[in-house]
Amino acid sequence: MKIDYVKTVCPYCGCGCGLILEVVDGVIVKTRPDKDHPVSRGSLCIKGWNAHEFVHHPDRLTVPLLKKQGKFYEISWDEAIDVATTRLRQAADTYGPDAVAGLSSARCSNEENYLFQKLIRAGFHTNNVDHCARLCHGPTAAAMARALGSGAMTNSIDDFTGADLVIMFGSNAAETHPIIMGRIYEACAKGATLIVVDPRTTEPAKNADIHLPLNFGSDIPLISGMIGHILDKGLADQSFIDEQTQDFEALKDSLSEWPMERAAKICGIAPDMIEKVAQLYAKAKNACVVFCMGITQHSCGTANVHAICNLAMLCNQVGRPFAGINPLRGQNNVQGACDMGALPNLLPGYQDVTNSDVRAKFESVWKTVLPQTPGLTVTEVTAAAGEKVHALYIMAENPMMSDPDINHVRERLGKLDFFMVQDIFMTETAKLADLVLPGACFAEKTGTFTNTERRVQLLRRASLPPGDALDDFTILCRLAKSLGLDFNYKDPAAVMDELASLTPIYGGINFERLESGGLLWPCPNPDHPGTRYLHKGSFSRGKGLFVVPEYTPPQEMPDQAYPLTLVTGRMFSHYHTGTMTRRSATLNHEADKPFAQIHPKDAKVHGISQGDPVRVSTRRGSIVLAARLTSDVRPGSLFIPFHFSEAPANALTHEALDPVSKIPEFKACAAKLEREKSK
Ligand SMILES: Nc1nc2c(c(=O)[nH]1)N[C@H]1C(S)=C(S)[C@@H](COP(=O)(O)OP(=O)(O)OC[C@H]3O[C@@H](n4cnc5c(=O)[nH]c(N)nc54)[C@H](O)[C@@H]3O)O[C@H]1N2
Numbered sequence: 001m002k003i004d005y006v007k008t009v010c011p012y013c014g015c016g017c018g019l020i021l022e023v024v025d026g027v028i029v030k031t032r033p034d035k036d037h038p039v040s041r042g043s044l045c046i047k048g049w050n051a052h053e054f055v056h057h058p059d060r061l062t063v064p065l066l067k068k069q070g071k072f073y074e075i076s077w078d079e080a081i082d083v084a085t086t087r088l089r090q091a092a093d094t095y096g097p098d099a100v101a102g103l104s105s106a107r108c109s110n111e112e113n114y115l116f117q118k119l120i121r122a123g124f125h126t127n128n129v130d131h132c133a134r135l136c137h138g139p140t141a142a143a144m145a146r147a148l149g150s151g152a153m154t155n156s157i158d159d160f161t162g163a164d165l166v167i168m169f170g171s172n173a174a175e176t177h178p179i180i181m182g183r184i185y186e187a188c189a190k191g192a193t194l195i196v197v198d199p200r201t202t203e204p205a206k207n208a209d210i211h212l213p214l215n216f217g218s219d220i221p222l223i224s225g226m227i228g229h230i231l232d233k234g235l236a237d238q239s240f241i242d243e244q245t246q247d248f249e250a251l252k253d254s255l256s257e258w259p260m261e262r263a264a265k266i267c268g269i270a271p272d273m274i275e276k277v278a279q280l281y282a283k284a285k286n287a288c289v290v291f292c293m294g295i296t297q298h299s300c301g302t303a304n305v306h307a308i309c310n311l312a313m314l315c316n317q318v319g320r321p322f323a324g325i326n327p328l329r330g331q332n333n334v335q336g337a338c339d340m341g342a343l344p345n346l347l348p349g350y351q352d353v354t355n356s357d358v359r360a361k362f363e364s365v366w367k368t369v370l371p372q373t374p375g376l377t378v379t380e381v382t383a384a385a386g387e388k389v390h391a392l393y394i395m396a397e398n399p400m401m402s403d404p405d406i407n408h409v410r411e412r413l414g415k416l417d418f419f420m421v422q423d424i425f426m427t428e429t430a431k432l433a434d435l436v437l438p439g440a441c442f443a444e445k446t447g448t449f450t451n452t453e454r455r456v457q458l459l460r461r462a463s464l465p466p467g468d469a470l471d472d473f474t475i476l477c478r479l480a481k482s483l484g485l486d487f488n489y490k491d492p493a494a495v496m497d498e499l500a501s502l503t504p505i506y507g508g509i510n511f512e513r514l515e516s517g518g519l520l521w522p523c524p525n526p527d528h529p530g531t532r533y534l535h536k537g538s539f540s541r542g543k544g545l546f547v548v549p550e551y552t553p554p555q556e557m558p559d560q561a562y563p564l565t566l567v568t569g570r571m572f573s574h575y576h577t578g579t580m581t582r583r584s585a586t587l588n589h590e591a592d593k594p595f596a597q598i599h600p601k602d603a604k605v606h607g608i609s610q611g612d613p614v615r616v617s618t619r620r621g622s623i624v625l626a627a628r629l630t631s632d633v634r635p636g637s638l639f640i641p642f643h644f645s646e647a648p649a650n651a652l653t654h655e656a657l658d659p660v661s662k663i664p665e666f667k668a669c670a671a672k673l674e675r676e677k678s679k
């Protein structure tokens, strides 16, 4: 019997915890925490403790599959690569380069993301490449890059422990970033004040010093009320504003629109409470803002993030250890997928595709001519299926569960000439594909992930992929070579060397340096120790930019026919579209059925008791699930996690988009509730 212990990184959330996989004769039998890991320090959440459970699941895809007359047939890799090459080329030859689009993945490694966007850009001369960050922190990237010069967390995870005040907007980190929540509680134990802004009474809200249960989508009125009060009381840091920022006057002028009574009325929080929180934030020695999907997944998501940046700059609570603006990045490698340029307007390292010097640099190394106009976003790609886009390649995303209004998505994907999906399971999306390629999971590959604090970390292979499945790096190299590209990389380390040579923020990173705990970018050269916090002394863009946020309420408000507000989101033991966690016996045991959180008052109106089957409907669709009565949701609202394919929340959501970042409004639409009659 051979036993190995392999150190690697958790495949779920952006905390990026360290795992030790115990491997007996090639089979992973256990996951343990890594006590030496700088982020998780010997802890893990329930998903991390059970991260191995889906790996050897019998449902894993093991052979390439080709659909003929509606049925899948097993084929060889040679044939699969041949079909992919021919059909993708055919679409480009018939309709032009932009007829091809690719969705890359925040679940895959940096090296795989780098290769994916290079394959799409160099192979087809289109910038139609994007990934799920669009559905997540797209507004953060747009607003923080504009206001500060970088869309990343300005602090590192350890910084939370030194803050005097933490204010969390729309983040349920106890369930979604549990190890980071632990650090925030560590600060509280040392006396820090915790303020939670969330319409629901989440676990962080229950443990907070102050919970502001604001109305849905009303963060701009709340923050505007706070900013007005801070100015009235002379608590703004005027010398910081004068020296380090610009356009403050415009923001100041815009406040005439937000007298306290109006702000308070729209957000539903009493004026004295808004004033109290404003004073606490402005007077704190070091305050960290944390925010997540409650801020971004709105049709005014980008404006919401601008409001947060304004507040922090006004009070000089950014650019120091323990003080800053911190979007908690969701997926294990969503920071990395963005860093790698899996985005339609940016090449690796946030270098603009429209800049000819930037293109020239990549063209000389990639030996190609790059397209200069930005491509389509995730939400635009599906909308253009069958019109502008005729062939689509998805690596490790499951839009038939994660995009808004999936009935519409299904219809559109059906219009493609050619659709290929590379996944580890036969997902709801893969079922619609013409060609399905079996990839390998985190435990079966080497490479790097970049966590939410910009920490680049090594993944190490613990077991082999099942059957004929191949790791995504190998699949991408085979496909690229077949397309005539020069993808002769010896291994993922060689990809990192190329990307580091072209991407200044990763310039000093290589696999050897990552052996001991990882490096936080920017890390521009091989002697650089990495960067703990951003915007030291001045903002990355020069002066911090105040931008007046335009407030727009949610696009679909409750009315007579659909009187409730539906909020969708997450729960502790499951992850996203459930492909992995719902195949983990332990995690599924925690929650094996879809449910809706309903306030007892609303339940009473409809004669609903705990556990009853209920039907939730919107103008898009309708699902049946169990009632979970709780006063954690406000009367007049419902909360449904989107992890359950038997009652997919995205059958209900709508496609209202934030005009700047194109993120859908997952956090609010109008719904109705009925008790489902027993059959
Ligand atoms: N267990 C688990 N962890 C995960 C994930 C998972 O699927 N499962 N996914 C990962 C990913 S990719 C992401 S992006 C993160 C997301 O992590 P979070 O953003 O923390 O999770 P959500 O449940 O989407 O939403 C957070 C909160 O926003 C609140 N909210 C809704 N509307 C508003 C509003 O108008 N204003 C304010 N202030 N708050 C509002 C909701 O009530 C909810 O409690 O989690 C990551 N971690």
Ligand SMILES: Nc1nc2c(c(=O)[nH]1)N[C@H]1C(S)=C(S)[C@@H](COP(=O)(O)OP(=O)(O)OC[C@H]3O[C@@H](n4cnc5c(=O)[nH]c(N)nc54)[C@H](O)[C@@H]3O)O[C@H]1N2
Pocket (backbone or CB within 6 Å): 105, 107, 108, 132, 133, 135, 136, 137, 293, 297, 330, 331, 395, 396, 397, 398, 399, 401, 402, 403, 404, 422, 423, 424, 425, 427, 438, 439, 440, 441, 442, 472, 568, 569, 570, 575, 576, 577, 578, 579, 580, 642, 649, 650, 653, 666
């Ligand atoms: N209603 C509603 N919808 C939402 C949200 C919400 O709050 N509410 N949140 C949105 C957010 S923030 C996000 S980030 C998205 C997430 O949306 P998705 O990215 O579509 O969701 P995942 O389930 O993470 O899908 C990842 C896929 O990759 C596969 N996979 C995992 N690892 C590997 C690998 O190494 N190789 C390969 N080839 N495949 C792999 C998994 O099996 C899975 O099918 O959902 C969005 N959708």
Ligand code: SF4
Pocket (backbone or CB within 6 Å): 010, 011, 012, 013, 014, 015, 016, 017, 040, 044, 045, 046, 047, 048, 049, 177, 178, 179, 180
């Ligand atoms: S907190 Fe996130 S990274 Fe850490 S073990 Fe849990 S899911 Fe994995």
Ligand SMILES: [Mo]
Pocket (backbone or CB within 6 Å): 135, 136, 137, 330, 331
């Ligand atoms: Mo996300």
